[in-house]
Every structure is written in structure tokens, then in C-alpha cells.
Amino acid sequence: MHELSMANAIVKTVLDVAEKNQAEEILDVTIEIGKLTMLNPEQLRFLLDVLKEDTLLEGAEIIIEEIPVEIKCRACGYTGSTTLDDSDHYLMIVKCPDCDERNLEILSGQECNVKNIRVEKPD
Numbered sequence: 540m541h542e543l544s545m546a547n548a549i550v551k552t553v554l555d556v557a558e559k560n561q562a563e564e565i566l567d568v569t570i571e572i573g574k575l576t577m578l579n580p581e582q583l584r585f586l587l588d589v590l591k592e593d594t595l596l597e598g599a600e601i602i603i604e605e606i607p608v609e610i611k612c613r614a615c616g617y618t619g620s621t622t623l624d625d626s627d628h629y630l631m632i633v634k635c636p637d638c639d640e641r642n643l644e645i646l647s648g649q650e651c652n653v654k655n656i657r658v659e660k661p662d
């Protein structure tokens with residue numbers, strides 16, 4: 540299950556950072572999810588809520604930012620956002636909106652990062 544392994548990795552990353560910073564409490568965590576990762580943000584949030592129990596993350600607010608897909612078309616040079624044909628869940632097709640070309644450079648939309656962690660430190 541895609542979302543579960545991702546959620547596990549996020550929790551581990553955040554707790555590692557918190558530990559290195561001697562955090563007493565994690566206030567909030569911002570996570571960037573590119574549309575092309577095919578991660579379901581609601582499902583990810585649900586799993587994070589389960590996994591954060593009994594950890595430093597327990598009281599933290601989870602903020603999920605979805606990153607839209609941006610492409611550069613190798614055929615016509617179009618650069619910008621595009622819409623996804625995700626009618627087939629297992630094969631997401633990205634096409635140039637101008638010329639329908641599928642020979643593209645993906646500029647964004649593949650992110651899956653912990654972007655920001657705010658912690659409470661002891662004085």
C-alpha cells in the first residue's frame with residue numbers, strides 16, 4: 540500500500556529531525572505531495588493520524604500541500620501546468636495541453652517531501 544509506506548517514512552523523518560533538535564513537542568508539519576505521486580492526501584492524513592499516536596507528533600498539525608503538475612514539452616516547447624488523465628488509476632497519462640505530445644520533461648508534481656517542521660524546544 541503506497542500511502543502506508545509513505546506515511547511511515549514521513550513519521551520516521553519527522554521524529555528523526557525532532558530528536559536531533561531536542562524538541563519537546565512538534566507543533567506542525569508541512570508535507571508536499573505532487574499530483575503525480577498518486578498519493579491520496581486524505582488517506583495519507585488518516586494514516587498519519589494513526590501513526591502519530593504516542594509519539595512526539597501526537598499533538599502536531601499535519602498540513603498537506605498538493606503540488607500541481609508542470610511540464611515542459613519537448614515537441615512544441617510549451618511550459619506550464621497540465622491536467623492529468625487519471626481515468627486509469629494505474630497508468631496516469633501526462634500530455635502536453637497544446638500538442639498532445641507525451642514526450643515531456645516533468646518540472647514538478649513528483650514531490651513527496653517533508654517541507655517544514657515546527658517544534659517546541661525547551662528553554
Ligand SMILES: [Zn+2]
Nearest residue numbers: 612615635638
Ligand atoms: Zn507540446
